[in-house]
Every structure is written in C-alpha cells, then in structure tokens.
Amino acid sequence: xxxxxxxxxxxxxxxxxxxxxxxxxxxxxxxxxxxxxxxxxxxxxxxxxxxxxxxxxxxxxxxxxxxxxxxxxxxxxxxxxxxxxxxxxxxxxxxxxxxxxxxxxxxxxxxxxxxxxxxxxxxxxxxx
Numbered sequence: 001x002x003x004x005x006x007x008x009x010x011x012x013x014x015x016x017x018x019x020x021x022x023x024x025x026x027x028x029x030x031x032x033x034x035x036x037x038x039x040x041x042x043x044x045x046x047x048x049x050x051x052x053x054x055x056x057x058x059x060x061x062x063x064x065x066x067x068x069x070x071x072x073x074x075x076x077x078x079x080x081x082x083x084x085x086x087x088x089x090x091x092x093x094x095x096x097x098x099x100x101x102x103x104x105x106x107x108x109x110x111x112x113x114x115x116x117x118x119x120x121x122x123x124x125x126x127x128x
Contacts, residue, residue: 031096031097031098031099032096032097033094033095033096033106034094034095034096034097034103035092035093035094036053036063036091036092036093036094036095037092038055038056038057038092039053039054039055039056039063039090039091039092040053040054040055040056040088040089040090040091040113041053041054041085041086041087041088041089041091041110042054042062042087043087044082044083044085044087046082046083049066049067049068050064050065050066050067051064051065051067051082051085051105052064052065053065053091056090063103064103065095065103065104065105065108066102066103066104066105067082067104067105068104068105070106071104071105071106071107071108072106072107072108073085073105073107073108073109073110074107074108074109074110075109075110075111076111080110085110086110088113089110089111089112089113090110090111090112090113090114091108091109091110091111092108092109092111093105093106093107093108093109094106094107094108
C-alpha cells in the first residue's frame with residue numbers, strides 16, 4: 001500500500017499532491033479538502049472551466065484547479081464570476097481531489113495584488 005504524501009514547498013502555502021498518492025488518499029479517506037494561500041492568478045480558461053495559480057514566493061510553482069457547478073468565488077466578501085477575476089490578483093481558498101483525480105475548486109477568494117514581503121536577510125541585503 002502506498003502512503004499518501006502531501007508536499008508543501010518551504011515558505012509557500014500552495015499544496016501540491018504527488019500523483020501516486022492521489023489514489024491512496026481517495027481510497028483511504030475519500031475526497032479531502034485542501035487549503036491554499038500565497039498564490040496569484042496566472043490564467044483563466046472559463047470555457048474549459050479551469051484556472052491556474054502561481055506561487056507568490058516561487059513563481060515556478062503552479063496549480064491548476066477545475067471549476068464545478070458548486071465552486072464559489074468571492075472578492076471583498078461579495079460573490080464573483082470567474083470571468084471577472086483579474087490576472088495577477090492574490091488568491092486563497094480550498095479545493096478537493098475527488099475520484100476523477102482533478103483538483104476541483106470549492107471556495108476561492110480574490111484580492112488586489114500585494115507585493116511579496118521579503119524576509120529580514122533579503123530586506124537588508126544591500127547593506128553588506
């Protein structure tokens with residue numbers, strides 16, 4: 001039996017699940033809710049019903065989420081259509097991985113883009 005492994009990249013709250021562990025997660029616990037933050041909206045394909053997130057601290061991290069009829073989107077507490085979301089906005093929310101092995105958005109909150117905060121060592125790097 002394979003163990004389920006969830007990998008969180010250091011300093012980034014985007015959660016990526018190893019493909020080999022998806023089946024183990026589904027078989028042992030059924031669909032499970034995952035949360036993400038520290039992400040930016042990279043692309044929207046409303047026709048295909050999916051959108052892509054990019055890690056704020058590590059732009060090489062990507063997560064594609066699919067939209068279902070029960071997916072909900074918000075901005076400033078008000079409902080939002082996915083087509084109204086702006087590329088580059090900060091994104092946080094939750095998703096599930098179901099039997100079809102797709103990461104499906106449950107609830108997503110959009111906010112205006114904010115600059116990435118640097119750690120103390122990076123802030124003063126020019127003072128060496």
